[in-house]
Amino acid sequence: MTDPTPSGTPFLQVRDLTVSFRTDDGVVHAVDKLSFSVERGRTLGIVGESGSGKSVTSLAIMGLHRRGRRVAIDGQILLDGEDLVTAPAERVRGLRGRRMAMIFQDPLSSMHPQFTVGEQIVEAYRVHNRVSKAAARRRAAELLDLVGIPEPARRLDDYPHQFSGGMRQRAMIAMAVSCSPDLLIADEPTTALDVTVQAQILDLMRQLQKEFNSAIIIITHELGVVAEISHDVLVMYAGQVMEHGGVEEVFAHAEHPYTWGLLQSITRLDHQLETTLRTIPGNPPSLINVPAGCPFHPRCTYRELAGPATSTTRPPLAETSPGHRVACHLPVAQRRRLLREEVLPTL
Known part of the structure; x- marks a missing residue:
């Protein structure tokens, strides 16, 4: 997808966003220190398995979580410089629909x-x-x-x-x-639609973005949708960012084992029918008891190569090339070797 000309300061900036819910079983850490930005005319795709915090993030931006004794929201959500986290509820309601809008997952309900x-x-x-x-x-x-x-x-x-x-x-x-609206959030806008209608909806969103110069966030578990419409991609797991960068860079040079797993799970028409579909072993963690260190390490095929820090210390989200950030304990050179020798041959 052709990149638009950068407009300078991002229209939406999310900084260290944390969203947690108190339940009878404990505190659910739905979003943990999440940061990203979106400029006008650009589309950010947020991907990850169910329970990774994608929809919770979108609802927080829209101000649809009722803060109180059971819901805590920290960090900043800057919409054209205005912090929605500290803004009065009445002010956020006034912005919702006019400056930011959301397309929900199930239009019938x-x-x-x-x-x-x-x-x-x-x-x-x-x-x-x-x-x-x-x-x-x-x-x-x-x-x-x-x-x-x-x-x-x-x-x-x-x-x-x-x-x-x-x-x-x-x-x-x-x-x-x-x-x-200046910001449009689409939560699984193509779910349960056939392929032809999906293509029509994505084309429509591109046309509307050209007309309104909107910043768009599309939330999906379908990497093909992200590749089709997004300029940038944010990979989430257990409420945290695993990888973030330009969609072409991330898809061609992914460096996080979780991103590799998502890419390997895609059904390919050019593969033989007898080919077994690869899956990520295990299940996403409970957000009440998120694993220490890298939250993905219990399911990571390469955790032993990363050393003991992977289960004790949260990896920083570090830039490995311009605009491409990864949170992983594996050394950059080793990640790139694994990508070249083990991952790419399976895609």
Whole structure:
């Protein structure tokens, strides 16, 4: 994907974000010291297995976690320089929908079944724009047309269940971009959609980014989606960053064993059908009892090569080449040798 011209200061900056939840079983460390940034016109793909902290991060940015006795949020979330962590809830609500918006994973459950699609888009638009219902309805029709829904004026009066899965996702995108947000977060926007519709949704997001110059975060477990639409990729595991960099650099020169495992788990059409699909051994850790040291070390094939520090000391997120950062105890030269001799031949 062609990189846009850098715009200077990132529109979104997340610094040492920590999100934890108190439960009857203990404290869930969902996000731990997470840092990244996104510029206007760029797309960041956040990948990782279920429970890695991807969706918790997105909800924290949107201000949808209710802070209190059971929820603790620390660090900074700077939206165009304004810290959303310390901002009053009313201020964050005012920014949500207008300057930042989110496309949720399941459009059928995210849209109210008792209101028409048009009514829901009109309401989202009028929250931030003082216009009549008639003007908002015209805008809603324009938005449905923008996202490629045929006969938009007529489909405004349909209910969510009358839309196909792909059409509901398009309607959710229309609602999200109704106020031309500067930041758009898409949580698994192509899940449960067939390949053709997935391609259409990704193409639509690219078109909308060109039109609005939005910063986009796409959260997914599908590396193919990240390769298709993202400029940068952030690999998360147990609420922490394992690897971060330009998507072409990370995919071609991945240096973290967890990233290797994700890449090796992809089904390849050019492989023989008899080829056994490789998987990452073991299961993700409990976020109540995250392993000491590198959280991935209990599942890491190369942990013995990394030495005892891998189970005692958290590895720093260090830059190994311009813009490419990795958190791993294996020496850089050794990681690159393993990539060249053991990992790449399996991809």
